[in-house]
Amino acid sequence: MKILAIESSCDETAAAVVEDGRNVLSNIIASQVEEHKLYGGVVPEIASRRHAEAIVGVVNEALKTANCTVDDVDAIAVTYAPGLIGALLVGVNFAKGLSLATGKPLIPTHHLRSHIASNYISHKELKPPFLCLVVSGGHSHIVEVKDYTDMRVIGRTRDDAAGEAFDKAARAMGIPYPGGVELDKIAENGDDTAFPMPRPRVDGSPYDFSFSGLKTAVINLIHNRQQKGEDIPVADVCASYRKAVVGLLVDNFLQAADDLGYTTLVTAGGVSANSLLRRELEKRCKGKYQLFMPEKPLCGDNGAMVGAQGYYEYLAGHVAKSDLNAVATLPISEDKY
Numbered sequence: 001m002k003i004l005a006i007e008s009s010c011d012e013t014a015a016a017v018v019e020d021g022r023n024v025l026s027n028i029i030a031s032q033v034e035e036h037k038l039y040g041g042v043v044p045e046i047a048s049r050r051h052a053e054a055i056v057g058v059v060n061e062a063l064k065t066a067n068c069t070v071d072d073v074d075a076i077a078v079t080y081a082p083g084l085i086g087a088l089l090v091g092v093n094f095a096k097g098l099s100l101a102t103g104k105p106l107i108p109t110h111h112l113r114s115h116i117a118s119n120y121i122s123h124k125e126l127k128p129p130f131l132c133l134v135v136s137g138g139h140s141h142i143v144e145v146k147d148y149t150d151m152r153v154i155g156r157t158r159d160d161a162a163g164e165a166f167d168k169a170a171r172a173m174g175i176p177y178p179g180g181v182e183l184d185k186i187a188e189n190g191d192d193t194a195f196p197m198p199r200p201r202v203d204g205s206p207y208d209f210s211f212s213g214l215k216t217a218v219i220n221l222i223h224n225r226q227q228k229g230e231d232i233p234v235a236d237v238c239a240s241y242r243k244a245v246v247g248l249l250v251d252n253f254l255q256a257a258d259d260l261g262y263t264t265l266v267t268a269g270g271v272s273a274n275s276l277l278r279r280e281l282e283k284r285c286k287g288k289y290q291l292f293m294p295e296k297p298l299c300g301d302n303g304a305m306v307g308a309q310g311y312y313e314y315l316a317g318h319v320a321k322s323d324l325n326a327v328a329t330l331p332i333s334e335d336k337y
């Protein structure tokens with residue numbers, strides 16, 4: 001079964017053709033990041049406009065690269081939640097129109113479930129159940145993936161998402177948006193013991209995360225040094241901060257795995273491209289857990305992951321009608337269409 005998949009939840013207009021949830025025939029991404037960089041973050045209104053301009057070309061390119069026409073695809077999957085509402089609406093309306101015009105089924109797909117599904121492309125043998133650390137610009141969750149469309153969140157952030165925590169700290173050091181990527185590169189050359197950071201825990205919720213105290217600690221450190229006229233050893237600050245954020249993520253994730261008896265562990269979302277997170281997990285999982293992470297190019301937003309998850313949504317009978325709407329906030333365990 002060939003699925004044409006569309007993603008427009010944030011600042012990437014993406015489309016892909018994916019066969020049977022695992023085999024990527026094309027994966028086209030038009031990124032708006034250079035424009036949003038000017039403003040230090042995603043400007044929702046600009047994102048919607050750019051999606052509207054890009055979507056026809058991106059979908060055509062995805063079909064052409066996959067060597068097919070819209071007649072050759074069996075269904076259309078689209079990200080309908082969660083995300084920026086205006087941005088989501090562009091993809092949803094485009095997919096609805098295409099489904100109506102062609103008579104192909106319309107599959108509503110949850111963005112975070114799709115991030116998890118990027119692993120089905122990278123690891124053909126991976127099947128639920130497993131425990132997944134979902135870390136992106138908007139979410140930090142520990143999710144029990146019981147089945148392809150049956151999930152339960154057992155840990156979550158109480159404030160910033162991990163990606164947001166990286167981006168905000170990077171911004172305080174003058175690193176342009178999305179700073180998490182650059183911070184990771186700079187940290188590779190820093191001393192991670194230079195600045196001890198707090199290790200915030202959430203009382204009574206051992207799997208929940210809190211990053212705001214860490215973010216404030218690093219911002220205060222930078223401001224204090226600036227006020228005293230001292231230079232900021234950026235690489236050392238990046239390395240110390242990255243170690244602290246990754247430490248929280250890995251500790252809670254492995255604790256949850258032990259407590260719940262999961263031995264298959266998976267990561268997903270933009271932050272799972274972080275070099276230290278990957279190294280730490282590889283080191284600590286060795287011989288004890290089976291670890292799966294998406295290939296780096298599939299960690300960020302893309303259409304292929306939507307095609308992968310869309311396949312399993314379709315198998316579960318999740319097909320929408322032409323009244324499908326976009327939803328800005330929706331728990332990973334719920335369907336709303």
Ligand code: KG4
Pocket residue numbers: 010115135136137138139162163164166167178179180181184269270271272273274275299300301
């Ligand atoms: O999953 P994603 O592409 O979009 C959302 O659904 O939010 O995640 C984007 C986030 C951004 O905050 C970005 O800074 C972060 O992922 N990110 C990273 C790295 N690559 C992307 N954070 C830390 N290290 C990286 N290598």
Ligand code: ZN
Pocket residue numbers: 111115136137269270300301
């Ligand atoms: Zn995402």
